[in-house]
Amino acid sequence: MTTSCVRPGCAGRIMGTGYCDTCGHRHIEPRGTPAAPPPVVVEESPGPPTVHAVAGVGELDQHGLVVLPEVPEPDDVLLVEDPRPPTEGRRCGTDGCGMLIGVGYGGQPARATGRCPRCGTPYSFLPQLARGDLVAGHYRVLGCLARGGLGWIHLAEDTRADGHRVVLKSQIGAGGALARRTAVEERRSLTDLHHPDIVRIITYADHRPPGGTSTGYLVMDYIGGRSLQQLFDADDIERVFHGRPRLDHVLSYGCKILGALEYMHERGLLYCDMKPANVIHFGRAVKVIDLGAVRAIGDRASAYVYTATFAPPKAEIDRRGWHVDSDLYTVGMTLQALARDTEPARGLAHDSFRRLVDRATHPEPRARFRSAAEMSRQLWEVLREFRSLQFGEQLPESSTRFRATGASLDAGLGAIPALDHWTARTGERPAELDVSPPSPAEVAGALPEPVPDPADGAALVLDTFSPDAPDQVARQWPRDSRLGTPETALWLCRAYLRGGDRDAAADWLTEAETQLGERAAAHDWRIAWHRGVLHLGKGEVEPAGARFEAVYRALPGEYVPKLALGHCAEHGARTARAMRFYEAVWKRDSAHTAAAFGLARGHLAGGDRDAAVRVLDEVPATSRHHDAARVAAVRIRAGVIGGLPPTPADLADAARRLPELRLDGGAEDGESRARLVAEV
Structure with missing residues (x-):
C-alpha cells in the first residue's frame, strides 16, 4: 500500500526509506489513536550470532564467511580542496553525441567549463554546491568528497537529524542530457533498494542556486570507512x-x-x-x-x-x-x-x-x-x-552439482585377502601387497552422478525412471514431449554406460549436445563431465583428464572433479599432482574416503607407511568404510611393499590393531579374522 505525503501542498508518496519522493521530507505518522502492536511471531533462530573475532584468528560468522577486521571510521574526512576536471575528460552524451569534452590540447590544461566542439552544448565540470549551501532546506554542504563517473560527490550534514552525515551526488554539467537522463533513472530505480551491503539512498532533492538552474541530487548515507x-x-x-x-x-x-x-x-x-x-x-x-x-x-x-x-x-x-x-x-x-x-x-x-x-x-x-x-x-x-x-578445518557440505556416492575405490586394499592369496603363491616368500589404484573402468562406474539441472523440463520426472531400463525411456523419447530435453539425453547416457553399452551412451551424449546447441554445449560442464566418464570407461585416461579439467575450470569449488582428476593423475604416474587433488577433497570432508585411500596409495608410492596409516586412521567411526580403512592399515603394516618387508615395529603395530577390528559380524573368531591373522 502506498502512503501519501502529509506535508501541506505535496502530492508525493513515501518511499521505503521513509522519505517523500517529491519534497524529500521524512514521513511522520499523523497523531491519533495508536495502532495496535503487531502480533508476536516466534521464529526459529537463524543460527548463532556473528562472532566479532580479532582479525587473523579466522573465525567464521553465521553465514560461513570470515569475520572481517575492524576498520574504524576515520577521525577526519579528507575533502577535495581544489576540485578539478577529470584528466581523461568524458563523452558529451547530448542526444547521442560521443565527442570527448573536458580535455586539454597542445599541452594546455583542460577547461572546467566550455562547449562541446561538435554539438555546441555547454558543459561545466565545476561543483555546483559550495561549503555552507543548504539543499532542500536542511542538508548543509561540508565540501567535495570525490568526483564520480557522472558528477561531484558532496559531503553534507542533515540539520534536522543532529548533524547526521549524508552524501549528495550531483550531475556534471547543467546542460548534459546524458547526466539528466541518468539522474532520472537513478531516482526511479535506486531509492527502493534495501540491502545490508548496498548504500542506502535516502531521498532525492532539488537545489536551485541564486540565478542558476535547478539541479537534482541523490541523498545517500555517508559510509565512514x-x-x-x-x-x-x-x-x-x-x-x-x-x-x-x-x-x-x-x-x-x-x-x-x-x-x-x-x-x-x-x-x-x-x-x-x-x-x-x-x-x-x-x-x-x-x-x-x-x-x-x-x-x-x-x-x-x-x-x-x-x-x-x-x-x-x-x-x-x-x-x-x-x-x-x-x-x-x-x-x-x-x-x-x-x-x-x-x-x-x-x-x-x-x-x-x-x-x-x-x-x-x-x-x-x-x-x-x-x-x-x-x-x-x-x-x-x-x-x-x-x-x-x-x-585444518573440516567444513563439509553437500554438493549442489553431484549426488553423493558410497564408493571407497580402495582397489581391494581394505578387504580381507581371499584364499587364493595363499594358494596361488608360487614361492616361499610372501606376495607383494597390491597397492595399485582401481582400474579406470572401476573409477568411471563409481564416480558420483551429476544432479539434473532443475531448470530442465524433465528434471522432476527423471528420478521416477528405473535406471536399469533405459530402453523403455528411449522408446518414449520421441512420443513424450516432456522428455525431449538435454537432461533426459544425459540420463540415458549414464544409464547405458552403467549397463556397459558405451556406443549407446555416446549416441545419447551426442543427442544432449544437439539439444543444447553446438556453441552452448562447448561450454557446458555437463557435456565435458560425461565425455570424461566415457573416456575413463574405455581406459583413455589422458583425454578423460582433459575433460575433467574443463569441469574443474567451470566448477572450481566442487569436490568431484578433483576426485576424478586425482585418479587420472594417479594412473598417469603423477603422484604429487594426484595427492594435491586428493588432499583438497579429504581435508575438507572426511566423508570422501575414496580420497583417503588415494592419499594412502600416494604415501606408499613414496615409501611412507606411517603417513599412509595416519590418513586411514582419520576415517571416522561413523563412516561406512571405517572397518575397511582399519583393515587396510593392518595390511599396510604387515605387507611387503615395493620389495621391502615390514619392520618389527610395523608388525608390532599390526598385531596391536588386530584385536580392535570388528570382523565376522563381531565374533571373536571367524574365517575373516583367521585369514588376516595369517597374513600378519
Missing part, C-alpha cells in the same frame, strides 16, 4: 589484518559483493562499475557505493559508465551491450586485484581461486557464470577449501 582500494593500498594494511590479508578475506568480500549484485539483478538492474574503489569496508561490514552507473537490464539506449580496467573489452560491450555476466566479469577482476598481495595459500586453494577468476573473466561470455548466485556458491566452496587446507 575505507574503500577496498584504499585499504589494500595502505601502508598499515598488515596492522589492520594482523598480518597480510588472506585469500579467505578476499573470498568473503566477493561473496558479500555478489550478494548485493544478485539483489540488484533480481530487480532488473545492472551495477556496471564494480571495482575495489566502489566497496567501502567500515567496522566489520562492507557497502557497495556509487550507484551512478546502474542501468536496467536490456537497456541499449543510454550511455555505458564503467571502468575499462575492470570491464569486459570495449569491442564486446559495443557488440552485445552489458549483461549479468558483464557484471560478474567486473567482480572477477576486482577479486584478482585484491588477491594480488595476499598471504600464500597452501595446497590447491590458489589454483581453484585462479580458475574461478578465469571463468568469471572468460573471453567467451557463454563460458562465464550465469548468475551472481552461481558464482557466489563456487566462491563459498573455494573459501572452504582454502580454510580446510590452511587451518
